[in-house]
Amino acid sequence: xxxxxxxxxxxxxxxxxxxxxxxxxxxxxxxxxxxxxxxxxxxxxxxxxxxxxxxxxxxxxxxxxxxxxxxxxxxxxxxxxxxxxxxxxxxxxxxxxxxxxxxxxxxxxxxxxxxxxxxxxxxxxxxxxxxxxxxxxxxxxxxxxxxxxxxxxxxxxxxxxxxxxxxxxxxxxxxxxxxxxxxxxxxxxxx
Amino acid sequence: xxxxxxxxxxxxxxxxxxxxxxxxxxxxxxxxxxxxxxxxxxxxxxxxxxxxxxxxxxxxxxxxxxxxxxxxxxxxxxxxxxxxxxxxxxxxxxxxxxxxxxxxxxxxxxxxxxxxxxxxxxxxxxxxxxxxxxxxxxxxxxxxxxxxxxxxxxxxxxxxxxxxxxxxxxxxxxxxxxxxxxxxxxxxxxx
Numbered sequence: 001x002x003x004x005x006x007x008x009x010x011x012x013x014x015x016x017x018x019x020x021x022x023x024x025x026x027x028x029x030x031x032x033x034x035x036x037x038x039x040x041x042x043x044x045x046x047x048x049x050x051x052x053x054x055x056x057x058x059x060x061x062x063x064x065x066x067x068x069x070x071x072x073x074x075x076x077x078x079x080x081x082x083x084x085x086x087x088x089x090x091x092x093x094x095x096x097x098x099x100x101x102x103x104x105x106x107x108x109x110x111x112x113x114x115x116x117x118x119x120x121x122x123x124x125x126x127x128x129x130x131x132x133x134x135x136x137x138x139x140x141x142x143x144x145x146x147x148x149x150x151x152x153x154x155x156x157x158x159x160x161x162x163x164x165x166x167x168x169x170x171x172x173x174x175x176x177x178x179x180x181x182x183x184x185x186x187x188x189x190x191x
Numbered sequence: 192x193x194x195x196x197x198x199x200x201x202x203x204x205x206x207x208x209x210x211x212x213x214x215x216x217x218x219x220x221x222x223x224x225x226x227x228x229x230x231x232x233x234x235x236x237x238x239x240x241x242x243x244x245x246x247x248x249x250x251x252x253x254x255x256x257x258x259x260x261x262x263x264x265x266x267x268x269x270x271x272x273x274x275x276x277x278x279x280x281x282x283x284x285x286x287x288x289x290x291x292x293x294x295x296x297x298x299x300x301x302x303x304x305x306x307x308x309x310x311x312x313x314x315x316x317x318x319x320x321x322x323x324x325x326x327x328x329x330x331x332x333x334x335x336x337x338x339x340x341x342x343x344x345x346x347x348x349x350x351x352x353x354x355x356x357x358x359x360x361x362x363x364x365x366x367x368x369x370x371x372x373x374x375x376x377x378x379x380x381x382x
Contacts, residue, residue, distance in 0.1 A: 078376065079376065080373075080376035080377060081376075081378060116315070117308060117311075117312050120308075120311045120312055120315045121308050121311055124307070124311045142348065142351075142352060142369075142372070143372055143376065145347075145348060145351070146344060146345065146348040146369055146372060146373060147373075147376060149344035149347070149348075150341050150344050150345075150373060153337060153340035153341050153344060154337065154341075156336075156340070157333065157336060157337040157340070160336070161333060178333075178337055179378075181333070181334055181337060182271075182337060182338075182341060182377060183377050183378055183379065185269065185270065185271035185272075185334065185338060186271060186373060186374050186377050187272060187275075187370075187374055188374065188379065
């Protein structure tokens with residue numbers, strides 16, 4: 001019987017990512033992943049529900065993580081700016097968690113419509129969680145959803161930029177850059 | 192044998208929406224929809240691939256419609272404003288097409304995670320199509336995706352507001368209102 005191995009999860013993830021890149025996501029089985037990691041299928045299922053879960057494990061917490069961060073932002077800060085605060089606040093934590101395999105994960109997800117759908121759903125959930133929290137802060141129904149979705153678009157853009165060259169700067173800076181890019185493009189109030 | 196009936200599609204759609212609202216989307220079969228419309232299953236499959244398609248028929252064209260509209264916008268207009276132009280340009284056409292059952296459709300989609308996922312995927316495709324077109328216009332990679340996604344968020348917000356009371360104003364005005372709402376919330380350039 002396999003003994004508990006604190007590095008089991010990481011070994012499985014590394015094996016899965018190698019195999020997905022070598023053979024294409026659709027052509028890889030859980031048995032092959034376990035085999036490459038030198039572990040059993042049973043051990044695999046201790047850590048992950050299925051092979052898709054290897055790529056998304058942890059990201060189920062993203063909506064709650066974002067909502068909690070928003071709750072901690074000073075209630076006097078207006079809604080849209082509060083969303084930006086929340087996103088840059090959680091950036092260091094997220095950056096640490098996903099940094100290692102981030103470019104490979106993005107390439108694998110981009111190669112599969114099924115994975116892309118899961119990715120879209122994840123970010124839609126995140127936007128919904130932020131919108132709920134904004135309404136709790138007193139934002140009106142109509143702006144809450146809009147600001148939440150635009151916040152998530154900024155986050156995704158910053159994340160992609162950061163993943164492309166994580167050594168250049170940190171995720172929070174990339175998120176702020178994306179927000180500035182949008183500020184510079186949006187028609188100004190006086191228009 | 193059923194004869195060609197130009198109103199077949201509309202009868203099937205009306206029947207489907209009634210049944211979805213009465214019994215819940217998951218509990219309705221294609222046979223029941225055809226039955227309620229007084230048509231055969233074979234006639235149903237002339238118009239729709241499956242019951243989900245009744246709610247999304249036509250929306251597969253949304254990405255191309257948005258991209259084509261963007262292509263028609265004066266190339267001198269900067270990218271983000273060009274997206275807003277394109278979205279308000281297609282609004283009258285979209286408004287006419289979906290006006291009749293729009294509130295019911297939204298309620299049914301909101302009731303089913305499967306339908307919501309399809310909806311998210313549809314808007315993600317629309318953002319990708321806009322981003323491609325922005326790059327063709329010369330926008331850089333990094334701003335193209337961001338502006339496209341924010342444009343789609345504005346469109347969705349305007350659409351929801353319009354669907355809630357279509358008699359109050361037109362879809363294009365609702366999209367412009369959502370854009371203004373965002374302008375007013377985004378930190379200004381001087382900051």
